Amino acid sequence: MKYRNRYCKKAKNTYPLLVKCTNCKNKIFLYQKGGKGNLIKMKVDKIISSQSSIAELPNRINCPFCNAPIANLAQYKGEDYYWIIRGSVMVRKIDKKI
Numbered sequence: 001m002k003y004r005n006r007y008c009k010k011a012k013n014t015y016p017l018l019v020k021c022t023n024c025k026n027k028i029f030l031y032q033k034g035g036k037g038n039l040i041k042m043k044v045d046k047i048i049s050s051q052s053s054i055a056e057l058p059n060r061i062n063c064p065f066c067n068a069p070i071a072n073l074a075q076y077k078g079e080d081y082y083w084i085i086r087g088s089v090m091v092r093k094i095d096k097k098i
């Protein structure tokens with residue numbers, strides 16, 4: 001991944017999840033996922049690294065490869081989250097960090 005997330009904090013009981021663009025299949029995020037269930041939103045401090053810089057916390061993230069809309073920034077209980085646009089990503093659990 002091109003950018004390390006400067007807001008990233010190590011979280012317990014999580015596993016690395018690779019987030020890919022559905023449209024072009026390129027890898028966009030590495031995320032520390034906790035709990036079960038689908039990826040609905042990404043907490044900003046759980047994003048490990050990304051292909052598109054989130055240093056300035058852009059309101060919208062588009063795929064850096066094909067420009068498809070991926071996620072929108074919105075607060076939830078006072079914290080910043082990127083809400084995944086439905087159907088825009090595919091995820092894969094991985095063993096190693098990238």
Ligand SMILES: [Zn+2]
Pocket residue numbers: 021022023024025026063064065066067068
């Ligand atoms: Zn794409």
